[in-house]
Amino acid sequence: MAYRYATERRDQSDLASGNVLRSAPGHPGFPVRLADELFQRAAARLPDAPLSLWDPCCGSGHLAASVGLLHRDRLSRLLATDTDPAALSIAERNLALLTRSGLADRERGLRADAAELSKPALLERAGTAARLAERLDGLGGDLGHRVRAGDAFAPVVPEHPVDLVLTDVPYGGLTAFSGAAPAGDPVPALVRALAAVVPGHAVLAVTARTRKVPLPEGVRALERVRVGVRAAALVRAADAAA
Template sequence: MAYRYATTRRDHSDLSSGRVLFSAPGFPAFPVRLASEIFQRARARGREGPVTVWDPCCGSGYLLTTLAILHGKEISAVIASDIDPAAVSLARRNLRLLARHGLHTRAAALREGAELFGKPAYADAAAAAERLAPARLEDNRSLSTRVAIADVFDPGQLREALGDERPGLVIADIPYGEQTTWSGVDPDAALADMLSAVAEVVDRNAVIAISTRGRRVRAGEGHRRLASFRIGSRAVAIFAASDS
């Protein structure tokens, strides 16, 4: 299926994982253009105005961070949670880049590294951070961010992770067995159980966008599917948090 919103192929190399954004082995990035497309399709199904966006399988926080850089004016807060403490630690570093001067601070650290270690790649990354910074400074604000450890199948842990927030948009790239996997969960039932847990703790008018590798997002019965599409190797489905 063709792109409806991210119709122009742009150079997103400044957002390459490990360049400006922090990365680590075992934490895959996500195609930036597809992330933008999913976000905009999900937004079209939800309420108007800035929205709190939550990724309950956040991994490194790459997906949330890139969305906030690209679509910050449409986002009031971002929340990242994951069961893996290493993932949460990495996501916290990436979400700090969303502070008003976070990217300039990152650029300064990269320039210092370039001078200290004589690595031109650090200088190139510093320049990339400076190019990304205007998109954040345009908002003249720091995005509200929250990062927490939580099991995506446990509504109690998810409520604690969210605090007083009730997200209006959930977006997640679920494990697909290449670099990431579900931990100790039957993969055939995992998505349906995840959707049920997430739907319990978000705004009743929220939309939940799920991406996975494969031909189709399999969620079983009982979850109202608003849209489905496939681009490249990934299938995407958008669900309503409530049945009404």
Template structure:
């Protein structure tokens, strides 16, 4: 049976970048509702079981952490990689929040800051950490995760199963391509590079702040989506030429 995706407007304040999840300069957060919708759309093109998820342009790891919180029961593992070593360090700390120990430590940190700085907002964030921890417990507990430095244009074969790649490519003044990226047509080259190390059935979902995302010539999209100023495309690795 196909997986049905939901688009209800739930309150995702607890998942905002810089609230409980740590933010990083130059690595903006990703809208939680859009992340959830794209994830569920991609699941509709995969088998029914839980999936392994990889973000090869992870930045602060916000996208993966959000999906881990919202869809713990649909995931067996999440992996983050980025060419920026500092981004990977922050991503690893955010992914640690997908465990009871990591979230408990974050809650204690926020409560200590509320006392030290006399700011009620930190106590509110600690309460959010409590709620997120309860959500994880209710939907499967600790989520296995990993983070490493890596160039998305020259990727190493994944060490664990990857069924789905979901990434928001760099854009504008907040983030930029680095590593072995080509001078132009970055997304088609990115898709070619990633598909070369993935199983043919793997689904790739890529978003960007643009009107339309280009694909390698001859490649058929599974779906195209537009939300606000973002475009997204879903494609199967075996269809990338």
């Protein structure tokens, strides 16, 4: 069966990390265009209905928040988990931008900082927050979400059934797994663990800074994508569950 998805070339600079979405040293953003493409590729393999999204290695929440703001009309809810308390603190603030009140607070804060620090660039960022609020309203308004601690290697079944797992995993020595990560190459074990706690129809879209995302033995990817220094693999949960 052929799967089709449609993309449009659009300016996504409003979602750049550090513009309105927050960043911090050690918690980098994710390429927004790639996040957009991976979501659309995965969503094309799922029912044409609102989808529940889970990022189990959410870090700062930049990937999850970007997808939420881009595709509010395709999403019913969003879950973001991580083992790092510092990352979760940033993720909570970024995922709050999936609400009108969160974006309004961000705009007010940027305008206040612009006045106090005499930095016109902050006024531009405040205008970006206002544009994102208009976009969110046009796509359906506030998106229900939750940010909590969670170990992707020993995950609990999410509170709501998940249709799509989309995550950028630590890989290649740039950062480290924590929690129940196994010795050796941890990514195949991560895929197995996540596939075991989501419905069989769910799609896992896993990306990392590597030439090829390794999968569990015997598991075939629905498709693979490579962009720049990142590679991604899309897998059906039923095919990857042990």
